[in-house]
Amino acid sequence: MHAALAGSPVPSAEALRRSAARLVAALAAHDDAEYRLAVLKRVVRRLGEEQYPLFLRLLNVIAESDDTRAKRLVADTFGTALRRMDLPGGALSSWGATRLPESTGPLAASALSGHFFGATPRRLLGPVEYLVVWHLQRTQRVTLGIGTFQQALAKLIGLLDHSAEARVLYPQKLAADAQNELEGAYTRTTREHLAALARAWQAGLPPGDIARAAAESHADTPQRTWIVRDL
Template sequence: MSSQVPTPEALRQAATRLLAALAAHPDPEYRLAVLKRVARRLGEDGYPTFLRVLNVIAESDDAAAQRLVADTFGVALRRMDLPGGALSSWGAARLPEGGSPLAASAFSGRFFGAAPRRSLGPVEYLTVWHLQRTQRQELGAPVFRRAMSQLISLFNRSDEARSLYPQKLAADAQNELEGGYTRATRERLGALAAAWSSGQSPEQVADAVLASGAPLDPRAWVVHDL
């Protein structure tokens, strides 16, 4: 993603276009293809923009639009084919040594070019972004909580997504996927899945990630907004 953050108006327009494209096709498989195409066209660096668009839809008063998006994610979960974004594996990205301020070039493709990356769905992406060192600067806890609770609220509009997504996260929490998740992250994904499947509120589900496991050392991170 470019350094320029999309304006609220640009995000609303993008959300409107996405909803129009989804509503124009009754075939759920085609809708999933549309959703994946949008995420893919934004590119790896632009996946946070995709999450912002989902958050705009989650914040709206249009329950029908929310169900349309959530149902499409339900299809994706049934197929195990979520529109994803890539983050570097937890052991791959190292910050430069020394106490001097970090230059923008320190986070260039040259620095992280060799870091293996894996594709993550929206909930997993936010969780890893908040908890682990990746090619991105860390996502702060307040922003994580707001964005995560909005996503959970959105996905809860679909019975299928509300049922299948926690199941997927619980399975992820039981498997060490090629270094993609640290042990602490898997524990927190498990806590998130348990809270979500038990019917807790979206805010409580997000809090389950923040409350479980050992506290993070803030000195090790550069905090970044979504």
């Protein structure tokens, strides 16, 4: 994956590979599915809320590897999380809660600090939902570019497809999320994209086609004034 993580040093490719290998080793050391889920959630917790994109990058490293057993271990752990409705999630600010500070002149950079966004309601999102919201909605993060979004989403779905349970339960969850208009976490456009993603996934399409289905109505979302960055 490209580019830097906001607010932190850029991990080297070797550092990411070592961290991914340690994560897989920790999961492989235990046969208990619940314990593996606890390990995965502990990794997310130790990274911290603002570093959830780093967790996504670790998942991408595993997805890019040729270690089928490692992929199955991670995917099966997500299957357990989906069954328990307890996904290791990251927080993004709610779309309806993000408001610009009042100002009669140009906005100072300090007005858009983490403290400003930290005051807005946030909701924990699983890795797939996180990528979709990051790409489509205005949150505390700079918008994720469409190319990186599709690439990251395709790799993540390819990884999750190594678990029959995750392959069935995750699109079901996304379809249910797309029907929920009361939560306030998703815009109407985001719900439409989640529904398209769920349909494509349930139809058994290849990961790349699923990612394209999730982004195909992107042109309908105005972005001319948005700042776009890579993951």
